[in-house]
Amino acid sequence: MKTTPFWWEEAEPTHGERSFDKDSCSVLIVGAGYTGLSAAITLAEAGVSDVFVVDAMRIGEGASSRNGGQIGNAPKFDLAYATARFGARRAGEIMDDYQQSMPFLLKRASTLSDSFDLSLSGSVTGIHSNRDMRKLTAIRDSLPADEREGFEILDKTEMRRILNSDIYVGALLKHGQGGLHPAKYVRALANRAQALGVRIFTGWRYQGATRQGAGHLVRLANLQGRQTAIRTDKVLLSVNGYAGPEQTWLRKRVIPVQSYMIATEPLPYDQMEALIPHNRVAGDTKHILYYYRRSPDGTRMLFGGRARFSTSTEAESAVGLRQFMAHTFPSLKDARITHSWLGNVCFAYDFVTHVGRMEDGVHYSSCYNGNGVSMATYMGHRAAEMLLGVPGHDRGVVNTHFPRLWFYNGNPWFLPLVGNWYRLLDRSARWFG
Numbered sequence: 001m002k003t004t005p006f007w008w009e010e011a012e013p014t015h016g017e018r019s020f021d022k023d024s025c026s027v028l029i030v031g032a033g034y035t036g037l038s039a040a041i042t043l044a045e046a047g048v049s050d051v052f053v054v055d056a057m058r059i060g061e062g063a064s065s066r067n068g069g070q071i072g073n074a075p076k077f078d079l080a081y082a083t084a085r086f087g088a089r090r091a092g093e094i095m096d097d098y099q100q101s102m103p104f105l106l107k108r109a110s111t112l113s114d115s116f117d118l119s120l121s122g123s124v125t126g127i128h129s130n131r132d133m134r135k136l137t138a139i140r141d142s143l144p145a146d147e148r149e150g151f152e153i154l155d156k157t158e159m160r161r162i163l164n165s166d167i168y169v170g171a172l173l174k175h176g177q178g179g180l181h182p183a184k185y186v187r188a189l190a191n192r193a194q195a196l197g198v199r200i201f202t203g204w205r206y207q208g209a210t211r212q213g214a215g216h217l218v219r220l221a222n223l224q225g226r227q228t229a230i231r232t233d234k235v236l237l238s239v240n241g242y243a244g245p246e247q248t249w250l251r252k253r254v255i256p257v258q259s260y261m262i263a264t265e266p267l268p269y270d271q272m273e274a275l276i277p278h279n280r281v282a283g284d285t286k287h288i289l290y291y292y293r294r295s296p297d298g299t300r301m302l303f304g305g306r307a308r309f310s311t312s313t314e315a316e317s318a319v320g321l322r323q324f325m326a327h328t329f330p331s332l333k334d335a336r337i338t339h340s341w342l343g344n345v346c347f348a349y350d351f352v353t354h355v356g357r358m359e360d361g362v363h364y365s366s367c368y369n370g371n372g373v374s375m376a377t378y379m380g381h382r383a384a385e386m387l388l389g390v391p392g393h394d395r396g397v398v399n400t401h402f403p404r405l406w407f408y409n410g411n412p413w414f415l416p417l418v419g420n421w422y423r424l425l426d427r428s429a430r431w432f433g
């Protein structure tokens, strides 16, 4: 079993430039994932020259080449929650940011020359409890008539035609959503950025920035311990769940959570078609959710979730995920696991995405709460609008209060406790829902 992502079989991350031939640029972006590359594309398309993207690893080697490739735009909260937190106007704009993320991804996709297995055959959500069923039905019923058509709720019997599992009380089918090959997608973004003149440097770790005149002096170090400094007008941190100790301000606000995935060996196409027809992407409504889909060629099952809430290795997590997969689809109980991998998802305490500027003038875009394929693409663009000072950029998630907990300094020691609490909520939803 390999401990690298299945996606890397066809699109393993590659290095960018390894050394700097200039000591200044106009914008320096830290993080070469969807956020950083999307921001770079918007800046370059707006005519900004000398945009540098710097990453400690290879291009897209963080979550952007490791995720499930499911694209959707549902926030982890509703309008009432956002209104209570941010007021009615901001709340409406925040919901709009989430709504806009998917159309924006499709628009950006149309400008990319490389293919990345984009498919909009729909997404399926297995409904865990009767309570979830009532909640989703109420949400569906509150939608305008034209949107309601894209949102089908099926009971346990009808559900078989979209998801062949016994563990749910029903399922939601959302038309117009779907999936892509995450590692090919991040590569396509990088190629587009480079074609527009953006320079991508890898193997260099951001160490911090100090103000210098109207701009910043950014300190970088490579793995061999070589140090350099780049002068730049603006800095954007797009490091998401990989924020290190040098990013103290962000580390106090973001909760990196490891998420795990496995891939099975190729299986007969018809067997897989019988489990999730039309190669739709799937997940469920639990607090500790599973997300799964078939490989783009339809022959493998890619199954993900939080196998454990304490840190585990790829070998340990494969055991738990395999059990969950067999529980969901008993016919896969003997399937061989060929890949098991992990990556960091990034959460905020309030479950909202945050884009803004710190006191030292450095900008950030962070916390997609597990929904980053479309949100990171869109927020990279929104962050670039903020850097460009585009009129109207200060709306929605941009510049909202980014909360921190006074006792938290970047080490999420409380996750196993949260895991136990979520497990209890999931069990009680089934018993009492």
Ligand SMILES: Cc1cc2nc3c(=O)[nH]c(=O)nc-3n(C[C@H](O)[C@H](O)[C@H](O)COP(=O)(O)OP(=O)(O)OC[C@H]3O[C@@H](n4cnc5c(N)ncnc54)[C@H](O)[C@@H]3O)c2cc1C
Pocket: 030, 031, 032, 033, 034, 035, 036, 054, 055, 056, 057, 058, 060, 061, 062, 063, 064, 065, 066, 067, 068, 069, 070, 071, 072, 204, 205, 206, 207, 238, 239, 240, 241, 242, 243, 244, 246, 259, 260, 261, 291, 304, 342, 343, 344, 345, 346, 368, 369, 370, 371, 372, 373, 374, 375, 376
């Ligand atoms: C297993 C898994 C499954 C997921 N499934 C889905 C899914 O199906 N659908 C969905 O919408 N989302 C999913 N996500 C979330 C999604 O992948 C992320 O939200 C998204 O990729 C974030 O992109 P990003 O560019 O902000 O961050 P990343 O792609 O994580 O990039 C951050 C980069 O910052 C770099 N970096 C950090 N610190 C420094 C430093 N000091 N100096 C230089 N570089 C630095 C890192 O090396 C990294 O490359 C999943 C995530 C994981 C891990």
